[in-house]
Amino acid sequence: MSDSLSAKFAALADPTRRAMLARLALSELTLADLAKPLEMTVPAVAKHLAVLERAGFVTRSRPTKSVARPAKLQVAAFSEMADWIEKCRVHWEGSFDRLAAYLETPEAKGAEDA
Amino acid sequence: MSDSLSAKFAALADPTRRAMLARLALSELTLADLAKPLEMTVPAVAKHLAVLERAGFVTRSRPTKSVARPAKLQVAAFSEMADWIEKCRVHWEGSFDRLAAYLETPEAKGAEDA
DNA sequence: ATTTTATATACCTATTAGTATATATGTCGG
DNA sequence: CCGACATATATACTAATAGGTATATAAAAT
Numbered sequence: 001m002s003d004s005l006s007a008k009f010a011a012l013a014d015p016t017r018r019a020m021l022a023r024l025a026l027s028e029l030t031l032a033d034l035a036k037p038l039e040m041t042v043p044a045v046a047k048h049l050a051v052l053e054r055a056g057f058v059t060r061s062r063p064t065k066s067v068a069r070p071a072k073l074q075v076a077a078f079s080e081m082a083d084w085i086e087k088c089r090v091h092w093e094g095s096f097d098r099l100a101a102y103l104e105t106p107e108a109k110g111a112e113d114a
Numbered sequence: 115m116s117d118s119l120s121a122k123f124a125a126l127a128d129p130t131r132r133a134m135l136a137r138l139a140l141s142e143l144t145l146a147d148l149a150k151p152l153e154m155t156v157p158a159v160a161k162h163l164a165v166l167e168r169a170g171f172v173t174r175s176r177p178t179k180s181v182a183r184p185a186k187l188q189v190a191a192f193s194e195m196a197d198w199i200e201k202c203r204v205h206w207e208g209s210f211d212r213l214a215a216y217l218e219t220p221e222a223k224g225a226e227d228a
Numbered sequence: 229a230t231t232t233t234a235t236a237t238a239c240c241t242a243t244t245a246g247t248a249t250a251t252a253t254g255t256c257g258g
Numbered sequence: 259c260c261g262a263c264a265t266a267t268a269t270a271c272t273a274a275t276a277g278g279t280a281t282a283t284a285a286a287a288t
Contacts, residue, residue, distance in 0.1 A: 009127035013120045014277090018198075025205045032233060044278055046235070051276095067233045067286050082199055084132075088192060091139045128245090146265060158246055160267070181254045181265045232287075244275075251268075258260085
C-alpha cells in the first residue's frame, strides 16, 4: 500500500475519515473540533487525520502564534482518484461515444495506468 | 471497515487488485489466468479475488461442468463509489454555480452524508 | 498556575498479505 | 477404468499493519 493512489483509496476506506472529510468540506477544523462529535479519544482522531494528511487530502497550517493547527481540505488530491475511476467508467460502463468524448479531453493524452 | 462503501475503497487500495480489475475489464479470467502474470502463488491471488468479490466488483460463474470458475467484472459496483466521489466534487471542487446546479437535482433533496 | 490544544510513546487486538501444504474435483491420455 | 495433470479451495502459520486505548509531555491562552 505504498503508492499514492493506494494511499488515497485506503484513506477513504474508513467511515470515520469520510465523515471528517465531509465536515472539513464546510470549514477548516482543529483536531479538537474534529474529535468533538466522534466518540473517540483525541489521539485516535489525530491518527486518522495523519492518514488523511499523508494521502494528500488535507494540509494543516503551521502553528505561528497559536497552538491550534486547523486542517484544510486539499481539493486537488481528488483528481488522481477521480481520473482512475473515470478511466474505469470509460472502459467498462461507458458507451463508445462516451469513450470518444473522453479521448477528446486534454487529460486523456497524458494519462498513465495504475 | 464493514460497510459496503468502505469495502469498495479498501478493495481498490491495492495495486495488485487494481491490476486484476484492469485485466478483467478486457475479458473474463480464471484464477489461473489471473495468477499467471502476478509473481505470487495461486492461493494469494484467490484471496485478492475474494476481496474483490466481497466488495461486489466481481462475480464468478458456478462450476457446472468445468473446474474453472471465470471471474466477471460487475460494472454496477462502481456507481456507489462514483456517486460518493461526485458528491465530493460537487462540494469541494465545484464552483458555486455548479453547487447550485446540483442542489436543483432530485438526488440533492434526499442525499445523506457518509 | 491552570487549562486547552496538540503530539509522542507504549501497548493491545484484529486484520491483511503472504507462504506452504494438503485436499477435492474435473479433464484427458492410455 | 485409471493414473496423471490442472484448477480451485481450505487450513495453518508468520509478519506486518491498522485502529484503538492510556498516559505523559510540551507549548500557548487566560
